[in-house]
Amino acid sequence: MPHIYTWDVDRWTQPSGVTGLNAGAGLGMGLAMGQGLDRGLQFGDGLFETMRLNAKGESPLMPLHQGRLKKGLAVLGFSPDAITTVERAMSKLSDITLAHLSTHTSSPITPTSAHNQPQAVDCRPDDGGVCSGVKIIVTRGNSTQGYGAIEGIRPNIYAVTFEAPELNPAPALINVGVNPVTLGEQPLLAGLKHLNRIEQVLARQKFQPEWSESIMLNQKSQIVEGCMSNIFVNIDNQWLTPPMDNAGVDGVVRQWLLSMVDKISVEVIPLKELASAQAICFSNSLSGFREVQALDGQSLLMNTDVTDWQMHYKSLFDEC
Amino acid sequence: MPHIYTWDVDRWTQPSGVTGLNAGAGLGMGLAMGQGLDRGLQFGDGLFETMRLNAKGESPLMPLHQGRLKKGLAVLGFSPDAITTVERAMSKLSDITLAHLSTHTSSPITPTSAHNQPQAVDCRPDDGGVCSGVKIIVTRGNSTQGYGAIEGIRPNIYAVTFEAPELNPAPALINVGVNPVTLGEQPLLAGLKHLNRIEQVLARQKFQPEWSESIMLNQKSQIVEGCMSNIFVNIDNQWLTPPMDNAGVDGVVRQWLLSMVDKISVEVIPLKELASAQAICFSNSLSGFREVQALDGQSLLMNTDVTDWQMHYKSLFDEC
Structure with a gap:
């Protein structure tokens, strides 16, 4: 069961007795902080981060x-005070992630579903730790009506802790297809993990039953990303990943990989180049890397680079 | 003060003692209806309507x-059950709008701000009625994590009643400019009043102090709409309004006007044609029509058509 928290002045709070099925009630706390309704609800006026955690939370x-x-908060025009509040909440995250771990290490762990992947109940069975993750949602705050926000508006900050899928040394092998939903282009918001996600919700509805991910194109039939991951395509022994300057989310695993590996080229990939792809993989913070074994029914090759990346990614979580 | 309600099985509810400054707390009710967090908050996964009401609410x-x-619910893939629930809530709206009116007719009315326009305290002083409006927010419901929603998910429906600005027989005269924020294009969502509104929030931040509205362009420098209104441009004695097939909201006042007036042409308006504009007006359901007296400091002509339209629009609310 997920646990829901809200940031209340200087601490994370979780109303007593409010977990699981009734967890939503916890939101009343955050929504009552100021006047009106949460602008996250009204306009998607905010950002989120989904983080995988190690055994120390x-x-x-x-x-x-x-x-x-922080980049997103600046682009959305959050005030310096609001940004300081968000930074403070992020710096105290271990207060709730540790609580999540201590809740679960002493009791049987219920597997949950993420990305429709088969779940393991424990990724560190040797020392009783659990795989866990936390999703942070930051909104500009509450207002009554209209797109304008008053000066001094205070952000609402929510956190959801949950059990994450097991992280294997080798990437999961998945079937994917090209999604019929194409992404709009908006350079102002490209790269950010903002709360305007109807395109992804619609794209998720278009998954075929055998798909675990799907390739999202822009309006020019260029590859942007997966529905919930970034994408890397191997063509002629060269790894390519699309730029994030008009659409898409600049994923943290993508950033991490690009900072480490020189041989990945950031460039536009037209859809027609997929026919020449030898290998494709997707990255996100919860699952690390997933490699495509079949694209619309056509088999692809596995590439040892991806296994290396996944092993390296997994080692980040083991070194604790 | 706005009043906040949530739809609870078959009736609108407002937790006792929860109004005004603490109104947000009412949301806890809605958010606790199902498992997890509201997908409106997580992804902007929903729609809204803002309606002007007559003296009968x-x-x-x-x-x-x-x-x-209803069209938006279908595009977003809401289930038939969910659509039925939304229709039921809409059919019972008078339960709360009448309550709003009865609250206010017997007490002094506090003016509130909408669109930074000067406010009147009473639009029907002869019979003690008030100008009022209601905003409805419909989200797909609650879920824990990931873009996919479970089958059988139940929508969350919120309503906010508020005092609306006075509706004059003649349109308000406003100063506007061209907004530097350009709209992305997404044919799948164009026309809908969905909850993904970061572009409008950013555009609202870019208003100059003297602006009451601003002209939004798409990525091709074509006029789409105002930040919170639709736009009509008079060039060579011909009224034009842009199509809503790639971006923008297909406003109800725009729909109403187009259904009544033959001489308005729906066509693409490149920004450069603004230099030839003789008159410009904006429409939305709260203010009816607002006519531009100065565009980036350059004076425009008033057009009697707009006064006719505003008088006709106002008569809709007086005939009750």
Whole structure:
């Protein structure tokens, strides 16, 4: 069961007795902080981060998550005070992630579903730790009506802790297809993990039963990303990944990989080039890397690079 | 003060003592209906309608609001059960709008701000009625994580009643400019009043102090709409309004006007044609029509058509 928290002045709070099926009630706390309705609900006026945690309840990629969130807050025009509040909440995340771990290490773990992948109940059976993740949602705050927000508006910050899928040394092999939903282009918001996600919701509805991910194109039939991952395509022994300057989310695993591996080229990939792809993989912070074994029924090759990347990614979580 | 309600099985509810500054707390009710967090908050996964009401608490344009909402629910893939629930809630709206009116007719009315326009405290002083409006927010429901929603998910429906600005027989005269924020294009969502509104929030931040509205362009420098209105441009004695097939909201006042007036042509308007504009007006359901007296400091002519339209629009609310 997920646990829901809200940031209340200087601490994470979880109303007593509010977990699982009734967890939503916890939101009343956040929504009552100021006047009106949460602008996240009204306009999608905010950002989110989904982080994988190690056995200490920490995210090894925290600096990248914080960097993207801070960039997004600036683009959305959050005030310096609001940004300070968000940074404070992020710095105290271990208060709730540790609580999540201590809740679960002493009791049987119920597997949950993420991305429709088969789930393991425990990724570190040797020492009783659990795979866990946390999703942070930051909204501009509450207002009554209209797109304008008053000066001094205070952000609402929510956190959901959950059990994450097992992270194997080798990437999961998945079947994918090209999604019929194409992404709009908006350079102002490209790269950010903002709350305007109807395109992804519609794209998720278009998954075929055998798909675990799907390739999202822009309006020019160029590859952008997966529905919930970034994409890397191997053509002629060269790894390519699309730029994130008009659409898409600049994923933290993508950032991490690009910072480590020189041989990946960031360039536009027209859909027609998929026919020449030898290997394709997707990255996101929860599952690390997933490699495509079949694209619309056509088999692809496995590439040892991806196994290396996944092993390296997994080692980030084991070194704790 | 706005009043916030949530739809609870078969009636609108408002937790006792929860109004005004603490109104957000009412949302806990809605958010606790199902498992997890509201997908409106997580992804902007939903729609809204803002309706002007007459002295009986009814919207004369209700069929158009219902039609747009129903179309949006279908595009977003809401289930038939969910759509039935939304229709039921809409059919019972008078339960709360009448309550709003009865609250206010017997007490002094506090003016509120909408669109930064000067406010009147009473639009029907002869019989003690008030100008009022209601905003409805419909989200797909609650879920825990991931873009996919479970089968059988139940929508969350919120309503906010508020005092609306006075509706004059003649349109308000406003100063506007061209907004530097350009709209992305997404044919799948164009026309809908969905909850993914970060572009409008960013555009609202770019208003100059003297602006009451601003002209939004798409990525091709074509005019789409205002930030919170539709636009009509008079060039060579011909009224033009842009199509809503790639971006923009297909406003109910726009629909109503196009259904009545033959001489308005729906066609693409490149930004450069603004230099030839003799008159410009904006429409939305709260303010009816607002006519541009100065565009980026350059004076425009008033056009008697707009006064006719505004008088006609106002008469919809007086005939009750």
